Amino acid sequence: MDITINVTDGVPIYRQIVNQIKYLVASGLLLPGEELPPIRTLALQLKVTPNTIVKAYGELEIAGVAYSRRGSGTFVSEGRPQLALRERRRIIEQRIDALLAEAHQLNFTADDILRMVRERQAAMDPGTTAEPAAGKNVEK
């Protein structure tokens, strides 16, 4: 399985593994029902403590991406649509968190941001209308 670990970017290793397996599933490189490598095998391949693989597989199970069969191994789940929704939400939520942090920094409230999102949407798509956002905060 093609996974690369980078210890210089500050992302916990189990999370790097989780993200990359999710990507492999989402892009169809890992198919539903396919078995993930045994813990020992992947730990030897990546040169990481086996407990990190245990943790990563546990996260994948919680996220519904994988399931384990007792005594056999860990397999890719069938339920891809649900995974896709959760994954899509996660990606967008990360962006929203960053946006809110920056907004706070620049003295915008969450309501300001909501209004500005609608405005931008209206500007990009003339078919919809949006209430103009009030106040000085709206200018760049």
Place this chain on the structure above:
Amino acid sequence: MRQIVDVNDLSRSFGSKSALDGVSFRAAAGQVYGLVGANGAGKTTLLKHLLGLLRATTGSVRVFGLDPVRDPVGVLSRVGYLSEERELPEWMRVDELMDYTRAFHPTWDASYARELLESFALDPSKKVKELSKGMRAQAGLIAAVAHRPELLILDEPSSGLDAIVRRDILDAIVRTVADDGRTVIFSSHLLDEVERMSDHVTLMHQGRVTLSGVLDDVRRGYQRSRVRFAEHFDQPPVLETALAMEGGGRTWSVVHSGSLEQFRHSVTARGGEVVESRDATLEEIFLARAGRSRSQVEAA
């Protein structure tokens, strides 16, 4: 989880020099413990206490619930050890070294030893004194793991070795833990190795434990941010939770602890803004913590 090692308030001095000062350290079954710290921080001294090679001046040391000084056989038969110096009997041949080590360990797994000898391509008829540095480490590693010890202790196992032998050592750690959940404690200067291989990390500084915990928890407590100020600073500006700063002029890279919110406030107060933040790497945390004097570390 079953407790394998329990060191409590251990102090040890050599003459008037304090080597360990109130060190507590615990290790549970099935986990990998990484020990980091500068030379002379006390890592080797701590490990030698676990093996019963040194006696505690004050405090207690228990391995498998036993005192390694009073019951060396009970402890050492269940422990594998590779020292940084890799002291091996020079005059023995590799196969004699294996037979010799086997005699001390009823649990010796001859087929595992043979498998490792073959995978390392070690010549059993060679004398220890004829081995290269890497081969010595490999021979020492086999002697340390072939009895499948419940606890594997490696003191700077990668020191001075090339990438291939380092990989053999990391493989041995993975196998020890993955095959029936045994325990590994290793010290290392190579922080990326510690970051990959450890479940728990302990940072030592001048005979004390300055930071210890589950690796991911330890890392979560620290961030690295890029900061831009309105004015130029010739010296790093004082920021509340900053541990280390690099850069100059208007742009600085800062390793800091605590919440990002708190850090932003102190940056804003100096007329700056946080451009970007991410979790710090173990190396950044280590350098930030080890770079400070002891009183500062204690105050933090």
